[in-house]
Amino acid sequence: MMKAKDSYHHGDLRHGIIEEAKIWIETKDISSLSLRGIARRLGVSHNAPYRHFADKESLLAAIAEMGFIKLRQWLQQVLEDNTLTPEEGIKALGVKYIEYAISNPAYYRVMYSAYLSDYKKYPSLEKAAEESFTILIETIAQGQQAEVIRSGDTRELAYVCWSLVHGVSMLYLDRQLRSSEMKSIEKLAKLATAMMIEGLAVKK
Amino acid sequence: MMKAKDSYHHGDLRHGIIEEAKIWIETKDISSLSLRGIARRLGVSHNAPYRHFADKESLLAAIAEMGFIKLRQWLQQVLEDNTLTPEEGIKALGVKYIEYAISNPAYYRVMYSAYLSDYKKYPSLEKAAEESFTILIETIAQGQQAEVIRSGDTRELAYVCWSLVHGVSMLYLDRQLRSSEMKSIEKLAKLATAMMIEGLAVKK
DNA sequence: TGGTATATGTTGCTATTGTCAACATTCATC
């Protein structure tokens, strides 16, 4: 199924639309994204995208879903290193999470933008989001079993961790962190996760 | 300057627009917000809002600015209690911040939505945002002077705290925290700030 | 091989929106 130029059919329009949307969001911004604009860039009629996405929100949902799947893959990489202690694992997950957001701004913006009002309308998106979150939950649970992470509602602890790395990511992407510190976003990520671990640790 | 019904002039249209926009964002969502819709609801011509706001983004900027001013007021209330230790103060600030976000979803959404692409276009907004952040910075600095908060770049520590409470707030507003836990958002806020304090504390 | 259902793309249309320009009315001030 090759892309055939000048042919009636595009070849892989669905994929092309998603890629173009990602570029748009990265270079311009998400609020100006338009299906017609994307169609224009792809040299396709203004209604062609509707053969692949029910509406604009469905396109965003598809992108978000891919974003969560990719996020999970990134986080999974961290777990492949079996030499890490539970604390190191959680810290590494946090840093990796922030790295992901920064490296994939378009994905991350769509995943957590208010443009996707109702997650529940897209079950596969919800599933992908939950699956990436599961990695964090399980890692924390392991730490609790090893008695290096404080006991208590695992999901709640995971929410706190998630909130922290999500906050860092969003503030960074929204350019709320002063430019001088932008260079040291990695440093901030490490500081944040290090502090998080201290809050997670069992009291001695 | 009373609101005069059936008169040519509205009375206080600027204020009315902002209030109506807030209601819209709370009941519907920010992406569907339209100036014409607001004008319609206020029984005013579709272009009347342009006498008060240069464009749609300017309206959002005005709302965001008010949001930051109000946030600062909320946080300031915490500081008025002189009996708090630095740690308690920081914890209370964090909880108050989250309470603010939850109690004022429309404000908070606008303050941190991607719809306001360029903060720098609105200097007074930037100033209001920085001023509310200053409260956190100064409180942490005091804790450092009292040697109960770890030393290091104060602004960076403040960024971590801000990220955490921002993350909790955004995830809550975006309904990413499971409904069963939604009731206990206050509990989550307390847990998060308590963990944060442990990460901030000086090592013993 | 040829024919047909289906997937994919196009054209044309309507309703809505943001925003501009020109005009109307009221208010505030001298």
Added chain:
DNA sequence: GATGAATGTTGACAATAGCAACATATACCA
């Protein structure tokens, strides 16, 4: 009471989302 400024209105234009009807290519089957 007159006049300039503030505020509101009317009418226009371009862009957009999304629907319906139509066109073309593709896949699959007899």
